[in-house]
Each structure stands twice: as C-alpha cells, then as structure tokens.
Amino acid sequence: MAKATAGPEIERLIQLLARLPGLGPRSARRAALHLIKKRDQLMTPLAGALQIATEKVVVCRNCGNIDTMNPCAVCSDPKRDPSVIVVVGDVADLWALERASVLNARYHVLGGTLSPLDGVGPQDLAIDTLVARAQEPEVKEIVLALNATVDGQTTAHYITDLLHDANVSVTRLAHGVPVGGELDYLDEGTLSQALRSRTPM
C-alpha cells in the first residue's frame, strides 16, 4: 500500500478530487494543495457553492436540463422560440449548443442514446415525453442534435419513426467537414457524408 503523505482529511479530499473527469491522482493532489493554499479565496467559496448546488440543483420536469429552478431557465424564458425543440443526448450537449448560440430554441434531454449492447432501450430514455411535447400545437420542428455515432444515429432514426404521425418537421445536424478541417486528414466516413450533404454556394 502507498504511504500516506497527509492526514486522512486531506487524503479524502484528494481521493474525491481524483474522481472528477479529467483529473487523475497526480492532478488531484495538485488541485488539493492549491485549494488548501487558497483557502479564503478558493476553498471556502467553492465549499459554499457546492453546498448550494447540492441543495438546489434539480432536473427540469419539462426538458430534463439541470438548473436551480423548475422549469429551468431555458424553458421559462419567454424569448425562446416555442416552435423548435432541439433533442440532445445529455445536458453537456445542451450546454455545448448553447455556447454556439445559433438557435434560440428550447431543448429536450434524452438522458443518453439507445445502446442495445449496453442494455439501454427506449424505456430508459425520455422519449415518451418528447413525443408528447412534439404534439403541442406550437411545436413545428424537432432538431435531432445527437452524436454522429452508431448509437446516436440509431436513436435519431428511432425517434424519426415515432414522430412520423406528429405534425412536425424532423431535422438533424449536418455531418461533414469540421470548421478548420483539412480534407486530407478526414476519414472516409466523414468525407462521404460531407459529399452527400453538399449544399449550393
């Protein structure tokens, strides 16, 4: 067993930090030391923010986003276009699309994508509630913003079939050349999708 270099409280802090995505044991140790050194400027406010988040963060009953209000700030915003719902797999995808700030739409978080290999079926995702929202009279378009993976695209096709009788147009994100991408470095799958999805200049 490795020798402990600090008391149990500090070791526990390091172990907890090491569970965060992107942090291994070594960077967790560095982060813990940084927090301890910056106790007043960083550790105390962080502990307070974590405490408040623990008490207040909830899942939006409408769209599945996480926020401290329910319905969430996006669903409650009267300036959002109620005719468009962007479907994402995870809250991280919602946040990524919001950073792009192209659409002023509302969202629907599925909570994952269909994955027969991992035993994730339609009943494990928020698909029923999406179909119900698609029936609302103000909704005109469902944008499937799902990962360009086999599971993401399987989910997109499944949802498209389910929405066949709803009075909405179902669209998906374009697949193709990334911004700043050089053709020579792209894989064949991306290139063939880009050719098939070509648009007029």
Ligand code: ZN
């Ligand atoms: Zn919401």
